[in-house]
Amino acid sequence: MARITTVTGWNERLGAWKVRWGIGRNDFIVPPGLYAIGQPKPDDPVVVTANYQMTFDIVRRALDGRNVWLLVLETYGINVWCAAGKGTFGTGEVVRRVTSTRLAEVVSHRRLILPILGAAGVSAPQVAARCGFSVNYAAIRAADLPAYLDGGMITTRQMGELTFSLHERLVLIPVELVLAMKWLLPAAAVLFLVGAITGGMPAGITMALALTGAALAGIAAAPLLLPWLPSRSFALKGACTGLAWSIALHLMAKGGSWGLPVNLAALLALPAVSAYCTLSFTGCTPFTSRSGVKKEMRLGLPLMAVSIFLAGILLIIGGIV
Amino acid sequence: MRGFHYLKNVVTLQFDSEKCVGCGLCPRVCPHRVFSMEGGKAVLMEKDDCMECGACALNCPVKAIRVDAGVGCASGMINEWLQEHGLGRKGSGGCG
Ligand code: SF4
Ligand code: SF4
Numbered sequence: 086m087a088r089i090t091t092v093t094g095w096n097e098r099l100g101a102w103k104v105r106w107g108i109g110r111n112d113f114i115v116p117p118g119l120y121a122i123g124q125p126k127p128d129d130p131v132v133v134t135a136n137y138q139m140t141f142d143i144v145r146r147a148l149d150g151r152n153v154w155l156l157v158l159e160t161y162g163i164n165v166w167c168a169a170g171k172g173t174f175g176t177g178e179v180v181r182r183v184t185s186t187r188l189a190e191v192v193s194h195r196r197l198i199l200p201i202l203g204a205a206g207v208s209a210p211q212v213a214a215r216c217g218f219s220v221n222y223a224a225i226r227a228a229d230l231p232a233y234l235d236g237g238m239i240t241t242r243q244m245g246e247l248t249f250s251l252h253e254r255l256v257l258i259p260v261e262l263v264l265a266m267k268w269l270l271p272a273a274a275v276l277f278l279v280g281a282i283t284g285g286m287p288a289g290i291t292m293a294l295a296l297t298g299a300a301l302a303g304i305a306a307a308p309l310l311l312p313w314l315p316s317r318s319f320a321l322k323g324a325c326t327g328l329a330w331s332i333a334l335h336l337m338a339k340g341g342s343w344g345l346p347v348n349l350a351a352l353l354a355l356p357a358v359s360a361y362c363t364l365s366f367t368g369c370t371p372f373t374s375r376s377g378v379k380k381e382m383r384l385g386l387p388l389m390a391v392s393i394f395l396a397g398i399l400l401i402i403g404g405i406v
Numbered sequence: 407m408r409g410f411h412y413l414k415n416v417v418t419l420q421f422d423s424e425k426c427v428g429c430g431l432c433p434r435v436c437p438h439r440v441f442s443m444e445g446g447k448a449v450l451m452e453k454d455d456c457m458e459c460g461a462c463a464l465n466c467p468v469k470a471i472r473v474d475a476g477v478g479c480a481s482g483m484i485n486e487w488l489q490e491h492g493l494g495r496k497g498s499g500g501c502g
Pocket of ligand 2: 427432467470
């Protein structure tokens with residue numbers, strides 16, 4: 086069995102940074118199995134986690150200086166929350182790992198400590214029935230593990246409640262930006278060409294800038310301003326920042342000279358683009374229900390499509406295209 | 407969740423108080439305090455705060471809770487939606 090160090094070096098910081106920016110995300114896989122932190126004895130606690138390198142590093146850093154068993158599940162390099170949703174951080178994998186590591190022979194107790202967000206994939210009653218270990222859901226954040234272990238394995242209100250702070254939202258944005266480049270770059274290039282051919286270089290630049298700004302309004306501005314934007318709907322929140330962007334663009338790029346059709350086109354298309362981006366951000370938020378997102382998509386996607394279609398027609402009328 | 411609330415009256419969460427045996431697991435696994443314990447039984451507090459993660463239903467030993475849970479990834483969901491409407495490709499769509 087592997088003993089692991091709990092000191093984090095530069096390599097791991099660099100790794101974390103790369104993961105945030107979506108670089109080589111699949112390289113961060115820890116072999117599943119039983120690990121020893123410090124010098125654990127048979128009666129020391131067993132903490133269960135995913136084999137996503139970032140999660141693994143956060144957990145072992147939190148447990149630095151303690152004697153703890155760490156049972157790493159095979160989640161194919163995916164974090165606890167997403168893996169629980171997929172079922173890979175699940176009842177079957179817990180039972181399989183407990184059996185294959187012969188945990189019952191290594192420790193004298195029958196308790197597993199799991200992250201609360203893993204409960205979406207793990208059924209405590211079934212784990213108990215199938216391998217005799219009782220599942221204790223400890224906390225949402227690994228940083229609370231020391232307090233949980235020292236406090237007699239009691240989950241305080243704060244440990245069990247999700248938060249979505251400005252910082253927590255901020256760290257999600259880089260990956261979303263990198264993912265958005267896939268469609269944003271080609272779309273901006275097309276708009277630039279169309280604008281440049283029909284209205285000259287400045288028109289091309291303005292059109293590409295308009296789209297990029299709308300995407301940023303939806304991917305970066307709306308998530309950051311989330312609690313302060315009106316409405317519960319993510320699409321409407323995104324439309325708000327998109328609208329603000331179209332007004333800002335109008336002022337910056339002397340929109341008074343564009344003519345009415347083009348201005349209307351910008352007012353229709355830009356909020357639609359940012360609304361779409363912000364609606365996609367629901368995948369990153371820890372409080373949006375699937376039924377809610379479905380409802381937004383059902384109502385919102387057709388509206389966005391119609392807006393963009395109308396904007397295209399208005400651009401033709403306005404003589405840009 | 408404090409400061410964040412999603413759409414009202416959309417979640418599929420259903421709780422049958424008759425079946426509840428008061429094991430206390432659902433309030434412990436719910437990250438949004440949708441359940442709490444009162445008089446030896448679970449009670450539904452803020453149904454609209456439910457994000458349909460399915461943890462409560464999966465952990466309830468007597469199946470007193472039902473919820474249409476699923477992957478919370480937007481890309482996955484858009485793919486799924488496209489498939490339902492016969493527009494999309496099969497396969498991937500993943501988070502993490
Ligand atoms: S589905 Fe998840 S969020 Fe909803 S009540 Fe159950 S545990 Fe809480
Ligand atoms: S998990 Fe089921 S049995 Fe246990 S308290 Fe909740 S509803 Fe009742």
